[in-house]
């Protein structure tokens with residue numbers, strides 16, 4: 303700490319830090335680590351909006367005693383040498399963004415944090431503070447806004463800052479669901495895939511689901527997803543009958559937003575569709591929801607119903623055009639700062 307009573311304090315340019323934030327994922331491929339992760343994630347009232355007195359007994363007595371062992375198999379199917387895919391790809395994005403911003407001549411500090419698990423939001427804010435950042439742009443890596451993802455990142459940053467005496471200035475990116483850098487990178491990824499492997503009959507854009515009741519109460523997530531889907535289809539020049547948007551990863555028994563991904567693909571196969579491609583534009587980094595649920599599970603379901611092939615188009619991960627799009631987004635949002 304500099305001398306708080308210095309009577310001739312030096313004027314220094316204020317340093318800007320960028321905090322990339324994703325959901326988080328278990329630290330290890332072990333039931334205990336998966337349980338710790340699910341406990342933190344599913345205890346968040348922004349994620350499960352049921353009254354605590356009702357939800358916590360279900361969470362502790364049922365979900366946390368049965369689900370960790372079940373999803374361990376899903377994680378085992380996609381685990382990498384760098385750990386969980388979500389962490390591995392997020393670290394690649396961090397390295398890519400640092401390099402790209404430096405290449406563009408910016409002197410910025412870039413760190414990665416996870417809303418649940420590690421590296422924690424607290425550790426990310428501490429690392430930025432230790433490096434002298436007086437200004438922080440938080441970039442939740444969710445293209446579409448939802449209270450269950452984006453808002454809870456902002457909430458938690460606020461709770462952490464409540465313990466800082468000398469707080470940094472903060473800016474937050476709310477969404478980037480129709481930003482050119484994002485839509486263009488998605489469109490390029492599809493075009494490249496089709497150039498290499500040929501075009502399917504239909505393209506399915508599968509987004510993470512959300513309880514229907516949450517959208518009815520005003521969460522703009524469904525609308526954001528549809529805007530992304532429409533923009534991407536337009537950018538690809540796809541006629542309306544060649545694409546559809548669906549929702550995956552339903553959790554629990556209440557109705558979620560529809561159409562559901564797996565039942566829709568089963569229906570399509572039964573109705574005679576032979577070749578479909580599925581992409582997950584809402585996930586900028588590969589994770590169990592894309593690699594295990596879609597590329598493995600939903601693919602098997604489609605083939606079981608008579609489909610010939612379901613190909614999964616990879617997430618943006620560390621594609622150079624996407625890292626460029628992310629750098630554009632950062633530049634746009636630090637204007638006036640650095």
Ligand SMILES: C=CC1=C(C)c2cc3[nH]c(cc4nc(cc5[nH]c(cc1n2)c(C)c5CCC(=O)O)C(CCC(=O)O)=C4C)c(C)c3C=C
Pocket residue numbers: 325326327328340344349350369373386388444448450451510511512513523551553584585588589590591
């Ligand atoms: C229980 C309610 C859940 C809501 C609401 C929800 C919203 C939501 N989630 C994502 C992104 C991801 N979710 C991931 C995994 C995951 N999601 C839930 C539950 C809800 N998600 C659970 C219980 C899990 C863990 C796996 C499982 O037990 O099935 C992941 C991947 C994490 C990983 O480690 O790979 C992502 C990413 C969004 C975008 C979203 C709302 C729009």
Ligand SMILES: [Fe+2]
Pocket residue numbers: 510551
């Ligand atoms: Fe989720």
Ligand SMILES: [Fe+2]
Pocket residue numbers: 551590591595
């Ligand atoms: Fe899932």
